[in-house]
Amino acid sequence: MFWSERFGSWIVTRYADCHDVLSDVDNYASDWRRAGHEAPPTAALSMQELDPPDHTPVRRLFTTAFRDQDLDGIGDLAVRDSAAVFERLADAPSFDFTAEVARPVALNAVCRLLGVEPPPVAAFAELSDALVRGMDAGLLPEVLEPAMAARGRINEIMTEWFTATRRPGLLTQVLSGASTAGITEDAVWNNVRVLFLAGFSTTVGAAANAALALIEHPGALDRLRDPALLDSGVDELLRYDGPVQGTTRACVETTKIDDITVQRGELVLALFGAANRDPERFPSPDELLLDRRPNRHLSLGWGPHACSGAILARIVIRALVQGLLAAPAPPRLAAPPVRVPRATLRYPDRLPVTFQNAETER
Known part of the structure; x- marks a missing residue:
């Protein structure tokens, strides 16, 4: 644990500390107003910015609807979408897994969920990527304006949903x-937008990371033919290289993490990627x-603010694994992955993949 001037917050990296910060909604607020901060002008009244008791009825409404x-x-x-994509790409010299596989499969899944x-x-x-980069506006102020423009366009898309004939x-x-x-x-609007964007961007990132991990570990994909390993395998792929790198809470009352005092109003950034590699x-x-x-x-x-797209991410990763298992050959890298620097979400923006066998090419 250390203080970062650049982030203006305490950084916690151990699993136990990150877990405690996420779980303790009395002392660590998602709604920074509880810690004396003014709400930023871009804040939305969504599940991610509210704490209990305000958070509870919104979460209950959406959780019940999700499970229904x-x-x-x-x-x-x-699974069908994945199989169709892989069949179409089977003979391609190479394809971008992120753009040509993860994005369409994830988008179709989240839109089916919403109806x-x-x-x-x-x-x-493009709109989603601009919004994702906007999460890093505290480090890169220049990404804020494109993010706000993208948000406006997404609001237009959503307006069409709200005015269209209702579908189940x-x-x-x-x-x-x-x-x-x-x-x-208005609260429904904000929460649908958060669920839509989280369901898409988090799932795309998780799927691209999972594909890269399977490619870099020969034999891992074949082991997932065992149905008993599929669920635990999906969770391990998420742990090994999760898309979301962390989240920030504001300290409500002066407290301690181990022997370090955190003052009221100070920010605490919990780093998920580090916590997931904690050997303890x-x-x-x-x-x-x-x-x-x-x-x-x-x-x-973790806790009441766990990602609203979590179930969808697992569904899509599982489907893509099943699609890869049915592909004509194991996937392999066709070129090195390409990453755009981001602090909040981590995944390859371009993941060149091929099903072509390297030995037959030679």
């Missing part, structure tokens, strides 16, 4: 239940152990 959807059916369709028409993949990916899905259910739960339509929690943390149990990683957060 046909998640098995969404998973089956994601809305998917926007064009490439155009939406999460959006219809939360809108019909919002009044009874005492939740305004995960034996052999730098190894990909597909049968690792228990595996209570922090890749998708």
Whole structure:
């Protein structure tokens, strides 16, 4: 644990400390107003910016609606989408796994969950990427303006959803239940946007990271043919290289983390990637152990503010693994991955992959 002038916060890296910060909503606030901060002008009244008790009815409404959807059916369709993409790309000299596989499969899955028409993949990916980069505006101020422009365009897309004929899905259910739960339509709007973006960007990142990990560990994909390893394998892929690198809380009352005093109002940044490699929690943390149990990683957060796209990320990763297992050959890198520097989300922006056999090419 140390103080970072650049981030203006305490940095915690051990699993136990990160877990405690995420779990202790009394002392560490997602709603920074509880710690004496003014709400930033871009703040949205979503589950990610509220704490109990304000957070509770919103979370309950969305969690209930999420579980009421046909998640098995969404998973089956994601498997179908994956198989169709891999069949189309089977003979390609190379393809970008992030752009041509992870993004369309994730976008279709999250739109099926919401019950809305998917926007064009490439155009939406540009908007999503701008918003994701906007998360780092505290470090890179120049990314804020493009992020706000992208948010405006996404709001236009969502306006079309709200005014279109209702289709069965999460959006219809939360809108019909919002009044009874005492939740305004504006709050539904903000939370649908967060769920939509988290469901897409987090899932794309998790899927691209999982594919890269499987490629870099020969034999790992074949081991996942064992159905008993599929669920634990998906969780291990998330732990090994999770997309979300951390989150920040504001200290509500002066307290201590071990022997370090954290003053009211100070910020604490919990680094998920570091926590997931803590050897005190995960034996052999730098190894990909597909049968690792228990595996209570922090890749998708923890506690009441755990990532709202967590279930969807698992569904899509599982579907993509099943699609890769059915592919004509194991995937391999066609060129080195390309990464855009980001602090919040970590995954290869371009992941050149091929199914072509290196030996037959020679």
